[in-house]
Amino acid sequence: MEAKNPQAQCLIIAWQGEFGLLSERVLAEIEKQDTPVTVFEVEIEKYFSLNGVAVKDDLTHFPGGELKYLPGGQLLVFRGSIPEFNQYEYLNRLVNTALAYQVNEIICLGSVGAMISHTAPRRLMAVVNSDIHKYSLENTGVECNMNFDTPPNQKVDINSFVIWLAGKYGINAMSLWQVLPFYLQNSGDAAAKLLLLEFLGDRFALKLNLAETEQKVKYQSGKISTLCQTDTQVESGLKMLEGGLSLDAASRNQLLDQISRLFEDC
Amino acid sequence: MGIIYHNKPEMQSPTLLAAWPGVGNVGIVTLAALRDQLGAGVLADIEPEEFFYPSGVNIKNGVQQELRFPQSRFYYQKWCGQDVVIFMGDEQPADGQNTYAQGSRASRMTAKVIDVAEELGCQRIITFGAAVTMTHHKAKPKVWAVANSKNFLDMINERLPAELKSNLAGKNFVPHISGLNGLLLGVAGKRNIPAACLMGEIPDYLSHLPLIYPHASRSSLEALRYIMRISVDLFRMDESVREMDEMIAEMYARFPEMVRQKLDNRYHAAENEGISDDDEKWLKENIAEFFKKDHNQDEHGS
Numbered sequence: 258m259e260a261k262n263p264q265a266q267c268l269i270i271a272w273q274g275e276f277g278l279l280s281e282r283v284l285a286e287i288e289k290q291d292t293p294v295t296v297f298e299v300e301i302e303k304y305f306s307l308n309g310v311a312v313k314d315d316l317t318h319f320p321g322g323e324l325k326y327l328p329g330g331q332l333l334v335f336r337g338s339i340p341e342f343n344q345y346e347y348l349n350r351l352v353n354t355a356l357a358y359q360v361n362e363i364i365c366l367g368s369v370g371a372m373i374s375h376t377a378p379r380r381l382m383a384v385v386n387s388d389i390h391k392y393s394l395e396n397t398g399v400e401c402n403m404n405f406d407t408p409p410n411q412k413v414d415i416n417s418f419v420i421w422l423a424g425k426y427g428i429n430a431m432s433l434w435q436v437l438p439f440y441l442q443n444s445g446d447a448a449a450k451l452l453l454l455e456f457l458g459d460r461f462a463l464k465l466n467l468a469e470t471e472q473k474v475k476y477q478s479g480k481i482s483t484l485c486q487t488d489t490q491v492e493s494g495l496k497m498l499e500g501g502l503s504l505d506a507a508s509r510n511q512l513l514d515q516i517s518r519l520f521e522d523c
Numbered sequence: 524m525g526i527i528y529h530n531k532p533e534m535q536s537p538t539l540l541a542a543w544p545g546v547g548n549v550g551i552v553t554l555a556a557l558r559d560q561l562g563a564g565v566l567a568d569i570e571p572e573e574f575f576y577p578s579g580v581n582i583k584n585g586v587q588q589e590l591r592f593p594q595s596r597f598y599y600q601k602w603c604g605q606d607v608v609i610f611m612g613d614e615q616p617a618d619g620q621n622t623y624a625q626g627s628r629a630s631r632m633t634a635k636v637i638d639v640a641e642e643l644g645c646q647r648i649i650t651f652g653a654a655v656t657m658t659h660h661k662a663k664p665k666v667w668a669v670a671n672s673k674n675f676l677d678m679i680n681e682r683l684p685a686e687l688k689s690n691l692a693g694k695n696f697v698p699h700i701s702g703l704n705g706l707l708l709g710v711a712g713k714r715n716i717p718a719a720c721l722m723g724e725i726p727d728y729l730s731h732l733p734l735i736y737p738h739a740s741r742s743s744l745e746a747l748r749y750i751m752r753i754s755v756d757l758f759r760m761d762e763s764v765r766e767m768d769e770m771i772a773e774m775y776a777r778f779p780e781m782v783r784q785k786l787d788n789r790y791h792a793a794e795n796e797g798i799s800d801d802d803e804k805w806l807k808e809n810i811a812e813f814f815k816k817d818h819n820q821d822e823h824g825s
Contacts, residue, residue: 345572386587401585413577413590421580421590422572 265326265358266461268333268351270365270419274318277437277446280366283453284334290465291327293334296354298323304340304347324354330463333358339415345422348415352422362390363423364457365416367434368449372509374498375438375481379452384417385431386424397456399433438498440513444520447473480519491515526639528567532599536646537606538751541636543615543703545623547725547736550651550704551611553743556760558609563598566608569635571595574616574628595632597639603753608643610636615702623702633703633710640716647675647717649750651743652704654691654722655730659790660771664739665689666746669700670719671712679719682749687742689724721746728786728810729771737763782809 269287271280299322301307311318322337333355340347355363381399385391394401407413416432423430435453437446451470458465485492494504494512504512540557542550557563571592579591593613600607616628623629640648654667667689670676680692699705700720711718723739723746741760748755775783785805 344576345574384582384585384587388586391586403582403585405580405582407579407581407591413580417580417587417590418577420587421577424587 262358263326263328264331265333265355265360266331267362267364268335268355268358268360269457270335270337270351270363270416272365272367272415273321273336273338274313275366276368276370277442277449279368279435279437279446279449279453281336282445282450283366283457284336286450286454286470287330287332287457287463287465288325288327288334290463291329291332293325293327296324296326296333297350299337299347301338304343305338306341324351326358330461332461332463333360344415344418348419348422352419352426352428355423355428356426360428363419363428363430365419365430365432366453367414367416367432368437368446369434370439370442371436372498372503373436373438374495375441375446375448375478376495376499377438379435379437379446379449381433381435381452381456383431383433384420385429386420387429390429390431393429394431397460399456401431439509440516441477442513443517444477447477477520481516484515484519488515526567526569526635529565530567530599532566534599534606534608534643537599537608537643539608539610539636539640539643539645539648540651540747541610541612541648541704541707542651543612545615545702545704546653546655546730547723547734547739549653549723549725549736549739549743552735552737552740552763553651553723553747554609554611556740556744557747557755558598558611560756560759561600561602561607561609563600563607563609566597566599567639568597569595569632569639574632575614595635605751605753607751607753608640608645610639612703617702629703629706630710633707636707637710637714637716640711641714645716648707648711648719649747650704650707650718650720651740652700652702652720652722653725653730653736653739654689655727656689656691656724657789658724658726659786660726660729660738660768660775662790664724664736664742666739666742667691667722667724668719668746669708669722670717671708672717675717675719679750682752683746684749687746687749689722721750727807734770735763735767737767779809 269284271284273281275281301320305320320338322335324333324335326333335351352363382403383394383399383401384403385394385401391401420430420432435449437449447470451467451474454465454467454470457463485495491512494508497504540554542554544551571594575593577590577592580587581589595612596610598609615623616632617623658664666683666687668676668679668683670679680688704720708718708720721743723743725736725739729736737760741757741764744755744760745757
């Protein structure tokens with residue numbers, strides 16, 4: 258007789274290589290504080306061309322994906338690459354497994370870079386797959402009021418496909434993302450990570466120890482303040498961003514480079 | 524996962540006419556013109572998510588309202604006493620950057636179309652596409668018919684007037700009908716349904732451009748008129764033919780003089796006995812070179 262799967266509250270999905278690796282870092286932190294059990298690994302030859310290997314910043318990136326069950330938090334977590342083809346089959350496997358674990362919700366995490374300053378408050382934004390599900394975000398601080406229609410020649414985000422598919426199976430789902438300062442792309446954004454961990458911790462009653470992340474937020478902010486005192490270009494760049502102004506390409510690259518080097522060893 | 528029927532009218536041995544996008548969009552333009560002329564209504568849709576990545580999303584006040592996919596839709600109309608089912612696919616279910624479907628998704632899509640054909644009791648299937656030949660844009664395109672059974676091919680050839688019959692017919696050519704417009708014939712054959720593909724000729728020098736070629740669609744529709752013995756108003760397509768004529772003439776005038784001369788000569792010679800291999804090679808190279816210089820864009824036929 259087949260063993261019954263334990264119940265999971267939610268399936269949380271993080272796609273590899275998203276801006277600032279926010280969702281991957283968040284799931285890694287949740288996994289670290291639990292005892293993950295592998296449910297399945299994606300058979301990559303079914304979904305990726307494998308005609309070589311992608312290289313970014315002199316590092317190879319090989320596709321993959323792994324779904325894990327976290328017994329402590331009663332969560333399913335998936336970290337994986339966005340499939341190149343057979344997307345439906347790939348996503349269907351995830352959603353079907355979520356059904357087998359009787360999840361109530363699917364959350365797709367995401368992040369985008371923008372010309373904002375790290376001193377601006379982070380905001381969690383969501384798109385949900387039903388009006389009813391929107392109510393569950395009341396009093397959580399999550400903004401859920403976006404209007405959008407795909408312009409011609411723009412590719413649809415994979416998370417739209419996931420939450421649509423979840424809806425077909427009657428599962429509540431949301432795409433949840435944050436806008437990050439572009440210059441924290443390489444170092445990661447500790448404040449955004451903290452906000453997301455707090456949200457997930459509250460929503461699923463996770464007993465997360467956030468002390469290390471809180472410390473990192475202070476450390477990141479302190480280091481950038483110190484740099485501003487010694488580097489006028491960084492200071493003026495950040496002041497412009499705080500004032501809502503944008504930077505030219507050269508200043509942008511310089512700021513990204515300086516901040517990345519600042520946290521190189523972290 | 525399957526077919527969503529919006530309607531299920533009573534039909535008697537209908538003919539299924541099918542097309543997907545391809546070179547010059549000859550097939551799709553042919554069937555779009557016919558569908559509009561017949562005023563055909565929506566019959567069914569093939570559920571798209573197994574085959575296609577979404578093409579658009581609509582979000583209102585934070586709630587995702589709709590996810591749009593390319594359509595694979597059946598239409599229906601009774602015309603001149605015959606039941607006609609029209610199938611049109613917005614896209615071929617291809618992987619990555621390929622224009623044409625292949626592999627398991629291609630096979631599953633054709634199987635779905637044939638499933639519907641069988642369920643509706645279709646007695647024959649005709650698909651539409653393009654034949655890339657050495658024809659000239661000033662010449663009326665001919666139509667090359669290929670079928671999965673000799674009886675059906677004989678019937679078509681008997682009904683097609685000589686002026687519409689392609690010179691490729693019966694020449695023992697061993698080319699390939701790319702994508703689903705061709706694959707459907709093979710799968711239909713396996714299920715003992717007579718099927719044919721009508722391919723309107725398109726000049727080779729236009730086949731790589733992202734243009735429609737309504738001239739070939741008009742000829743295909745004319746061929747269908749003879750084969751099915753139905754009345755179709757071809758003049759409705761004349762306006763788009765005229766518009767495209769102007770565009771092609773303008774582009775053709777920019778071809779190097781020598782290329783134009785050779786293309787004109789080739790057409791007249793090809794009508795008799797063809798041109799030399801050297802001349803053919805020279806033309807291919809020079810036309811490709813012209814488009815490289817003139818069109819700074821991808822050249823995918825569709």
